[in-house]
Amino acid sequence: MPSKRNRKEQMLAAAQYPLDWLEERSGLIGGLRYFLFRKVPGDSGWWHTLGSATLTAFLVQLGTGVILAMYYKPDPNSAYESVQHINNDVTLGWLVRGMHRWGASVFIILIFFHMARVFLFGAYKYPRELNWIVGVLLLPLALLEGFSGYLLPYDQTAYWATVVGININGTAPFLGPFLASFLRSGSEIGADTLSRFYSLHMLLLPGAILGLIGLHLYLVVRLGVSSPPWSSEAAGRDREQAPAVPGSGLVNPAPRGVTKRPD
Amino acid sequence: MPSRRLEERRIAFQRYKEDVKRDGKPFYPYAMFHDTVMSLVVVCVIVGLAFVWHYTSLLGPSLAAKADPGTTSFVPRPDWYFYFLFYLLRIFKWPNSVILGTVGIPTILLILLLAIPFIDMRRERRLLRRPIAIVAAVLVALSMGVLTYKGATAKEALGAELLADVPNWVKAEKLPAQAVPGAKLFATSGCLNCHTYLGAGGSQLGAPDLSAEGSKNKGITFQIQHLKCPSCVNKGSPMPSFAAFGDANLRKLAIFLEASKGPK
Numbered sequence: 001m002p003s004k005r006n007r008k009e010q011m012l013a014a015a016q017y018p019l020d021w022l023e024e025r026s027g028l029i030g031g032l033r034y035f036l037f038r039k040v041p042g043d044s045g046w047w048h049t050l051g052s053a054t055l056t057a058f059l060v061q062l063g064t065g066v067i068l069a070m071y072y073k074p075d076p077n078s079a080y081e082s083v084q085h086i087n088n089d090v091t092l093g094w095l096v097r098g099m100h101r102w103g104a105s106v107f108i109i110l111i112f113f114h115m116a117r118v119f120l121f122g123a124y125k126y127p128r129e130l131n132w133i134v135g136v137l138l139l140p141l142a143l144l145e146g147f148s149g150y151l152l153p154y155d156q157t158a159y160w161a162t163v164v165g166i167n168i169n170g171t172a173p174f175l176g177p178f179l180a181s182f183l184r185s186g187s188e189i190g191a192d193t194l195s196r197f198y199s200l201h202m203l204l205l206p207g208a209i210l211g212l213i214g215l216h217l218y219l220v221v222r223l224g225v226s227s228p229p230w231s232s233e234a235a236g237r238d239r240e241q242a243p244a245v246p247g248s249g250l251v252n253p254a255p256r257g258v259t260k261r262p263d
Numbered sequence: 264m265p266s267r268r269l270e271e272r273r274i275a276f277q278r279y280k281e282d283v284k285r286d287g288k289p290f291y292p293y294a295m296f297h298d299t300v301m302s303l304v305v306v307c308v309i310v311g312l313a314f315v316w317h318y319t320s321l322l323g324p325s326l327a328a329k330a331d332p333g334t335t336s337f338v339p340r341p342d343w344y345f346y347f348l349f350y351l352l353r354i355f356k357w358p359n360s361v362i363l364g365t366v367g368i369p370t371i372l373l374i375l376l377l378a379i380p381f382i383d384m385r386r387e388r389r390l391l392r393r394p395i396a397i398v399a400a401v402l403v404a405l406s407m408g409v410l411t412y413k414g415a416t417a418k419e420a421l422g423a424e425l426l427a428d429v430p431n432w433v434k435a436e437k438l439p440a441q442a443v444p445g446a447k448l449f450a451t452s453g454c455l456n457c458h459t460y461l462g463a464g465g466s467q468l469g470a471p472d473l474s475a476e477g478s479k480n481k482g483i484t485f486q487i488q489h490l491k492c493p494s495c496v497n498k499g500s501p502m503p504s505f506a507a508f509g510d511a512n513l514r515k516l517a518i519f520l521e522a523s524k525g526p527k
């Protein structure tokens with residue numbers, strides 16, 4: 001006769017089974033467990049949330065962007081009307097569009113804040129140089145994402161800001177004129193320009209950003225985040241050399257939390 | 264043989280890993296808690312902004328008029344995070360240094376950013392012992408802030424107000440009667456968003472002052488060609504094409520420009 005206790009164990013095993021199945025075939029559960037239960041410096045706090053806040057803002061852009069793409073029409077004759085339609089007719093369309101529009105600003109602000117915190121913490125130093133570089137590459141990509149999205153509503157502001165923006169590109173030496181005519185896809189801003197910007201804005205640039213974020217986070221997990229530099233318990237801080245007198249050292253170690261270097 | 268400095272850094276990182284292993288706390292739930300709270304704040308702020316945009320006019324209209332390449336008045340204005348670049352372009356003048364503003368400075372800044380970990384190789388991370396880093400950070404933050412603010416508050420030339428200036432232009436420049444239609448067109452076509460004319464308008468993108476454009480004696484044909492395709496005649500010009508205005512209007516503009524020989 002199965003006891004109550006036995007039943008519970010059976011239930012647990014049943015719940016455990018799919019996880020074990022997945023783990024045996026992929027190692028994903030172990031990976032997730034490593035990610036969640038890896039140790040981070042004990043003194044990491046609110047400053048370290050700016051990176052994941054940036055990530056959240058980017059995910060909001062992805063989600064709202066996918067919804068907008070279901071209604072938006074990248075064609076000079078209907079783009080403006082399709083945005084009006086999203087604003088006025090689609091259920092909560094105004095909310096989705098508003099979140100996408102202002103989420104972009106929040107995303108950019110957070111990138112700058114995150115970068116400032118990394119700089120002020122000196123967190124770009126050995127061995128995290130590469131992650132700093134990946135970050136710096138993300139910055140212009142994010143700005144370009146904003147630039148390419150700005151044209152899409154195809155209103156006056158969008159149109160003329162883009163005309164001037166593309167022309168500015170054209171002033172660059174060597175690549176400039178080439179880049180400008182590539183962006184414009186012709187000598188005038190028109191149907192091809194709009195679909196080109198659309199494609200850049202929702203395929204190429206987000207794809208590149210996503211890939212780099214993946215690399216960025218891999219490096220964060222691999223190297224760990226750095227402690228605040230002012231912390232008296234900063235991980236990896238320099239310790240004072242224990243004085244060479246009997247009674248110190250192994251038996252009576254120097255007190256923890258001493259940060260001053262001998263020099 | 265690794266250098267002493269590299270050796271020191273490796274030892275320090277080894278010590279970091281040991282410290283974290285011994286004294287660190289698990290990502291879940293500790294750091295995860297902070298991250299989750301912060302992410303919720305971010306989402307709430309974004310939703311809040313969307314509401315403010317929809318229900319008030321604080322954040323501007325949700326859509327301007329439909330794009331019209333043949334428009335006669337427009338405001339070329341990028342999103343706010345480009346204001347600092349936008350304003351930089353007012354500081355540099357066409358054609359000598361405008362490339363510096365549009366391409367040079369952003370490129371230099373990016374290269375500097377990339378190079379930071381290789382410029383500053385010391386192990387020291389405490390801010391008070393990194394005086395150069397502090398000064399650089401303050402300078403960058405300050406100049407970006409000021410440029411953004413300036414770009415945001417830069418006055419736009421409004422067609423209707425400028426139209427009222429036309430009689431003054433006629434007087435000051437002694438414009439002939441056939442130049443007046445062109446002057447009116449000039450005042451309302453957004454030319455003064457970039458150019459200045461007798462002190463009116465905002466100099467942007469390094470666009471030249473046009474009060475004495477006629478004294479260059481470039482000729483009506485040149486002016487029309489330039490307006491149709493600025494970069495075809497002045498290589499690398501960022502001025503937009505006004506071909507959509509139609510030949511008749513472009514001729515009026517050209518007559519006005521050629522008649523503007525400077526105040527007398």
Ligand code: HEM
Pocket residue numbers: 047048049050051052054055058111114115118121123124128131132133134135136138139213216217220224225226227
């Ligand atoms: C799409 C934009 C970005 C996302 C989603 C992102 C995300 C993150 C996350 C989640 C972390 C770990 C937690 C933290 O320190 O906040 C991190 C760390 C880091 N990020 Fe970013 N980041 C972005 C852009 C940048 C930029 C622009 C830079 C610098 C130019 C940068 C440089 C770094 C560095 C060096 C670290 C390691 C910090 C440490 O070890 O203390 N990141 N990033």
